Amino acid sequence: MFDPDPQSTDPFQARVTRSASLKQVAVLVETDSSAGCRVIRGIANYADRYADWHLLIDPRDHNHRPVLPDGWQGHGIIARPTSPQELAALQASGLPLVNVDDLVAEEPKVASVLTDEEELADMALGHLLDRGFRTFAYFAPPSLEYSKRRRDAFVTRLAQDDRPCHEYKPGYRAGRRIGWAEQQRRVERWIRGLPTPIAVLAVDAPRARQLAEICHLAGVRVPDDVAILAGSLDELMCDVSTPPLSSINVASERIGHDAAQLLDQLMNGAAPPTATLLVPPRGVNSRQSTDLLAIDDEEIVDALRYIRNNAHRGIVVEDILRQVPISRRSLEIQFRKYLGRSPAREIRRVQLERSRDLLGRRELSITEVALACGFANATRFGVAFKKDTGKTPYAFRKELLSGQPSSTLNV
Template identity: 55%
Template sequence: MPNSSKIRVLEVAVLVETDHSWGRSVVQGIADYCNKFGPWNLLTDPRDYSRRWSLPDRWRGDGIIARISSPLQLEEIVQTGLPTVNVDDVFPNLPHMGHVRTNEAERAQMAVSHFQGRGLKHFAYYAPPSNEYSKECEKAFVAELSEQNLSCHVYKPGYRVTRRIGRDEQHNRVHRWLSNLPRPVAIFAVDARRGRELTEICSMEGISVPDEVAILAADTDDLICGLSSPPLSSISVASQRIGYEAAVMLDAIMRGESCPSEPRLISPNCVIAKQSTDALAIDDAMITKAMRFIQTHAFQGIVVEDILREVPVSRRFLELQFKRYFGRLPAEEIRRLRLERGKELLSQSELSVEAIADACGYAGTTQFGVAFRKRFGQTPLAFRKNLHGS
């Protein structure tokens, strides 16, 4: 970054809600960048008495980072004429503005792979009409399934975003939709709040989660996912890195560089698997037993021979059945589980790479590092650093 004998503190508004974990992580990423390359004076979460975004009249800013979610908010930001970076996709392709957001195609691939690893063959997407999120997550999920010649049952209640409906009517509409879905079904919910809403409705209506309905949220929230009954599986998106990269982009624009013509897409971290997707939708008792053995012992250094000692079948039969039900071989499933756990521990803990390798069932950091790089294209340390935009 350029040095100057006289450093002016830049005024940057951060129009990102801090009342949920995604927003707080985005703001943390912005703050991390400021601490390294500032100084910036951050105006965070400025809202008026009605909880609407409201920039103070006396504020004289240099730039804005925002989660733009309404036409009114967009109009107010455009009227400022300030360099702006958008960190959401409700308005995905705004001209003269930078964009940093989650790579939806990769998130969809992660969700479908997670469901298919449990033998699930029926899929649905849940997102009631709302201005809080766009259709991009839904489009990517449906497209990923279409590429595999699979269909998706999308929740379409038949009312507009502007209509307000009561809790009971919402419950009844969702229950009717759930009742008409094939079973067992894998449901991808647009966020953790909506995922928990589904678990509550299923509980009230006597629908078993995950045996009849497996639920995965498209983002994670530690509190909401933990309070859900059963605990809610979710996808950990790199929200802190989104904030950091948004700050990098805004800094460049404020220094006179042109807005990038394409959005900066950030890969999601990993699936945080909990009880809401802990299902095995297959009708072969031996293969179910083999998969449960893998899930229980994958991190203890097991190999395929250990599975064959547990289930009395030939290796050829085991491999053919795994390919049929899960689309991968038993050895590939062991490796997938280990590396996904490694990813989760790298992003959710401060454990050393050596400790993580051991926790995932690897003989050492070299073996873990080689396997991790082969699957994800980067070393474990590089992955951890990239989470924070370092």
């Protein structure tokens, strides 16, 4: 006979009790993109640690559109609706809902967790300025797949420094079907009208790869004439591009984790937040597409190349002076003129940039990361890393690999 006693140790009863307590959460986030999969990973990481959820992942109808299945008895939804109509249909369910896509971020009464586009713009500009670029452009063909938030943030950030932005404006509206050949002609015409060298921020990795391909077909050198930085990370798109693409490492796992945490609070009766929750990107993955030093001082270019090729060997300023025929005073003056920092600070910046990438590799210990970046030991690495980021290498790695933020989310 079934024993309803909650203190019973009957394993069947335990399974029934747990099944009854499970919350059903629909995750309407695409599984056919790198970013979507990382958002889902962040959601799953939160559920594994803190919640008793069953996740319904990426349900689709016969037309491959995201949809809640008929008869689904759920408790909450995390979604990337691509239109106000999709959002309205989800809101009509009456269930707590968290949006993780900026296409509907301006819609009223929707809780959202999104990338901090102002931080992304600042990070992108800093990366390109560090390479000596002083002329900039933005590439985003008209599309219904993304909003203008990234463009607005980048243009605004440039304007703060009185820098113009050469935007791609082909003269047709989002939704119009444009063939590859016609789009290639329009983009090539735009590229050839740009001053060079120029650094271009593309809205995302697929469009960055598209731009690199058109440059290749048009005989435009990347990065010598046009440097390309992808506004999002997609490992496949960035790796298969010619040349490999530098990209902004948007914190998709963190977005998923924070969205799950927010949904958990909403399902437990918390009031929705009054503002969108913004998650800063993790950094820039530097690759060949921006590996150009657009500086007209040959000795400083040589010094910067030496630093980038050897910082992981633990070099100091004296090593640079042995390689480049320049006085220490001139080196210091020119570095501050072009980069706004000293040669020693540039060495440390390159070391820490490399460390952020290596900390994402689970197989390396903190000590191995420290040594691979040119630090004498893990202690010195930890001090420098915390001074630069405000976090220990261990805390940064934990957040990076799990999507879990180091601080709690407040609604």
